[in-house]
Amino acid sequence: MPRTAVVFDLFNTLVPGADKARDRGIEEMAEVVGVDPAAFVRAFHESWPDRLVRWDPAETVRILAARLGAHPSDAAVAEAVRIRCELGARLLADVKPSTLHTLDALRASGFRLAVLSNTTAETTDLWPATALAERFDAAVFSPEVGVAKPDPRIYEAAADRLGVRTRDCWFVGDGADGELAGAAAVGMAVIRTTEFQDTDPTWPGERIAELAELATGLYRNS
Ligand SMILES: [Mg+2]
Structure with missing residues (x-):
């Protein structure tokens, strides 16, 4: 599937x-x-x-x-x-136009999108006013769930809010807080991004240098 x-x-x-x-x-x-x-x-x-x-x-x-x-x-x-x-x-607000275009392209092709962040409480309040917010079907922030990545429960919360199973999801992240292994452990397919920082260089899986690569890559792989 x-x-x-x-x-x-x-x-x-x-x-x-x-x-x-x-x-x-x-x-x-x-x-x-x-x-x-x-x-x-x-x-x-x-x-x-x-x-x-x-x-x-x-x-x-x-x-x-x-x-x-x-x-x-x-x-x-x-x-x-x-x-x-x-x-x-x-x-x-510091988001590249190419990132917004990529999210729009993924959604236009039928993907449901969630953001899943280990962050502090003010982000939850600030998020709705951002240009990113309207691009996502679900947003899950650690302070409101009460657990943080790599706890499996926070990945499951994201999948639940999207109405899918964790094994239906790709996970894209730089790799802080062990988030890539956490995503793989619940059955997500992991893509590591180094667009801003090479956070987890020993991660052996797929890697992209910028988010825009997803626009073609995920259509091919899904
Ligand atoms: Mg990160």
Whole structure:
């Protein structure tokens, strides 16, 4: 049976991961809440597992500031969250026209599309206003599911929301967080992308250098 759906990772797959811009944003937030910028960046990185599935942006700011000995006012927390959300919106808008065309072509040929992202809570709120959102039949973000890739349950949630089985899906991602092995473990056919970053160079399977290659490749393989 041909595969009928494509599940996409988000950062470093559909849009750049923008790690440096993120760190600069966290440093700016640190100034607002009155903590050492480098220590705040470290605290953000170390709390990735909690931020993925648990904390909202305001909790994140409060908890991490408290770990560094600061107790910012509600106004300072709100300003830090504003900085975070503004950056998030900018990152989600940074999508190439060729990516949008590819998604449109896949959908026009009958594929159902989902985005499946290990991300933090603000992405869920920002997503609907993006140019990407209308291209997808389903969006699954780790904070609202309560688990993250490579947990099989999050891949199953994506397939469920598309109305297909995991073995009906392609999975396309850069490979962060062990997501490629996780997708393969639930029966998805995996394509690794190196368009933005060579995240998982030892992955032995199929690889594309840019998303636009899917427009012809999946028709051929499905
Ligand atoms: Mg990624």
